[in-house]
Structure formats: C-alpha cells, structure tokens
Amino acid sequence: MNKVSTLMAGACVLTACALGSGANTIAQGQGPADRPAVTVRGQTYTPRSILARNMGTEEDQTTAFSPHKVIGNIYYVGTRTLSSFLIVTPEGNILINSTYERNVPTIEKSVAQLGFRFSDIKILLGTHAHGDHQEGDAVVKQRTGAQVMVMAEDVPAMQAIKPGGKEHPIDRTLHDGDSVTLGGTTLVAHLTAGHTRGCTTWTMTAQEGGRNYNVVFACSLRAPGNVTPAVESEFTRTFKLVRSLPCDVPLGDHPAQYNMHAKHARLKAGAPNPFIDAANCTLEADIQEAMYRAGLAEQAKPAQP
Numbered sequence: 662m663n664k665v666s667t668l669m670a671g672a673c674v675l676t677a678c679a680l681g682s683g684a685n686t687i688a689q690g691q692g693p694a695d696r697p698a699v700t701v702r703g704q705t706y707t708p709r710s711i712l713a714r715n716m717g718t719e720e721d722q723t724t725a726f727s728p729h730k731v732i733g734n735i736y737y738v739g740t741r742t743l744s745s746f747l748i749v750t751p752e753g754n755i756l757i758n759s760t761y762e763r764n765v766p767t768i769e770k771s772v773a774q775l776g777f778r779f780s781d782i783k784i785l786l787g788t789h790a791h792g793d794h795q796e797g798d799a800v801v802k803q804r805t806g807a808q809v810m811v812m813a814e815d816v817p818a819m820q821a822i823k824p825g826g827k828e829h830p831i832d833r834t835l836h837d838g839d840s841v842t843l844g845g846t847t848l849v850a851h852l853t854a855g856h857t858r859g860c861t862t863w864t865m866t867a868q869e870g871g872r873n874y875n876v877v878f879a880c881s882l883r884a885p886g887n888v889t890p891a892v893e894s895e896f897t898r899t900f901k902l903v904r905s906l907p908c909d910v911p912l913g914d915h916p917a918q919y920n921m922h923a924k925h926a927r928l929k930a931g932a933p934n935p936f937i938d939a940a941n942c943t944l945e946a947d948i949q950e951a952m953y954r955a956g957l958a959e960q961a962k963p964a965q966p
C-alpha cells in the first residue's frame with residue numbers, strides 16, 4: 662500500500678466514506694485528487710494534503726496524544742489525529758467522539774491519566790457518522806452505560822456503523838438547536854450538514870480565570886468529491902451558520918483543524934491559554950469553503966475532450 666491509500670483505510674475521503682470497520686468502499690491506490698489547490702492565509706491546500714493533515718498515518722490515528730486540559734472543564738483524550746474530548750461535571754462526564762473502536766482502551770487510559778474515571782461518562786456525543794469518529798460508540802456504551810445521543814439526520818448513517826455486527830446504540834435523537842445538560846454544563850447541538858447529513862457542531866461555555874469563553878467543537882466541513890444539489894444547499898446554510906457562532910475557543914474533530922499540536926506546545930503555567938484563539942475561529946471554514954468552491958467550479962467545467 663502506498664502512503665495515501667494507507668491514510669484512507671477506514672477513513673472518509675473525498676469520493677467515498679467507509680461507514681464502519683467492515684465497509685471497505687475504497688479501492689486500493691485510488692486517492693483523493695491533488696487538485697484543485699487553494700491558498701488561504703498564505704498556505705496552500707489540496708484535497709490530498711487536507712486528508713493527509715487530518716488523518717496522518719495509521720500510527721497517528723491510534724497513538725494517544727498527551728491528554729491535557731483545553732480550558733475550564735474540557736480535556737483532550739484523543740489520539741494524534743482523531744479528537745476525543747472529555748467534559749467533566751460534578752454529576753458525571755460527557756465524551757465527544759469515541760473514534761475508532763480499537764482506540765477506546767487508549768481513550769480510557771488517557772481519561773485515567775488525567776485522574777478521571779471512564780465509568781463516570783454518563784453521556785456520549787459525537788460530531789458525525791463516520792467510523793473514524795464514532796465507530797467506538799457501542800464499546801463506550803458497554804463499558805460506561807452512557808446515553809448515546811445522535812442528530813436525527815445522521816441516524817441512518819450511524820446505524821450502518823456496526824463493528825463486529827454490534828448494533829449502534831442510540832438513546833436519544835437530537836434536532837438542530839437541542840441542548841444536552843449535565844452537572845451545570847449545557848452543550849448545544851447545531852446541525853452543520855454537508856460532510857454528513859447530520860454533521861453536528863457542539864457549543865458550550867467554559868469558565869477560566871473568572872471569565873466565560875465560547876467553545877466550538879466543530880464538525881468536519883470537508884465536501885465530498887461530487888457535490889449534489891442537496892449537499893450544495895446543506896453547505897450554503899452550514900458555512901453561513903458556522904461563521905455566526907460566538908467563538909473564543911475553536912476545536913475540531915481532527916486536531917489539525919485547530920492546530921492542536923502547535924497550541925499544545927505553547928501550553929505553559931502562567932502564560933495565556935493558547936487554545937483561546939478567536940482570531941482563528943473561522944480559519945477551518947475559510948479553508949474548506951475555498952476548497953468547496955474550487956471543487957464546484959471544476960465540477961461545472963465541461964469534460965475535456
């Protein structure tokens with residue numbers, strides 16, 4: 662396998678998405694295109710470079726990134742390239758994104774390293790119905806008894822994620838604008854469809870140093886290779902909506918979407934929290950919208966003779 666096809670195994674790519682560990686819809690050697698190229702804030706991206714940035718290597722997808730506090734009661738417990746966030750409350754904890762099923766023990770270990778108990782997870786949320794973000798839901802539910810909540814528009818795709826034949830747990834179906842509250846923390850579910858039908862961006866307020874900060878857990882905004890009219894109308898609404906969300910702390914379901922590695926390297930006691938980064942709240946939307954529009958323009962071109 663060459664590097665690009667290794668990156669794609671089990672992950673969502675521009676042309677297709679594997680919906681579970683068993684669904685191998687991607688032919689070997691067929692990678693995302695290296696065009697169109699777009700330049701945003703001085704950096705050039707192609708579909709291939711974005712996929713490489715998001716997924717890294719197989720090892721990056723499965724190796725724990727140093728678990729750390731992001732802000733307030735929010736902690737990072739994911740791998741180098743697949744985000745998983747723990748939100749700690751006095752009445753139990755919330756996990757956003759179980760990632761791949763094989764990563765669940767790794768996430769459990771990161772939770773323990775931070776001094777929390779995996780069994781205290783009462784609610785399991787997610788950003789979208791792709792295996793690299795929510796394949797592990799059934800195992801997290803088995804180990805914690807957490808309530809699993811899914812945006813209505815993602816329910817069919819979520820039900821198709823059944824590693825080892827296990828049914829995907831869904832305890833509550835959510836709708837745009839619904840809120841989820843536990844122990845004084847409220848998360849709001851925003852439907853930001855396009856990447857999947859029920860792609861969900863979560864927002865909450867975190868307290869640090871006597872101030873409130875608006876935190877945005879963004880869903881992927883990466884467009885599929887072929888944009889249908891239905892997907893086009895989803896993205897038209899979504900790009901506008903994500904830019905309107907109050908935001909001080911941008912986060913994403915892949916660490917590269919918010920430059921986690923560079924920010925984490927700047928974490929220092931007594932220094933400003935690098936995850937507070939309002940100036941870059943729309944950077945990922947800017948990159949993905951530029952790529953989306955460039956892709957649409959190519960799609961509209963007549964086929965070359």
Ligand SMILES: [Zn+2]
Nearest residue numbers: 673791856881
């Ligand atoms: Zn995805």
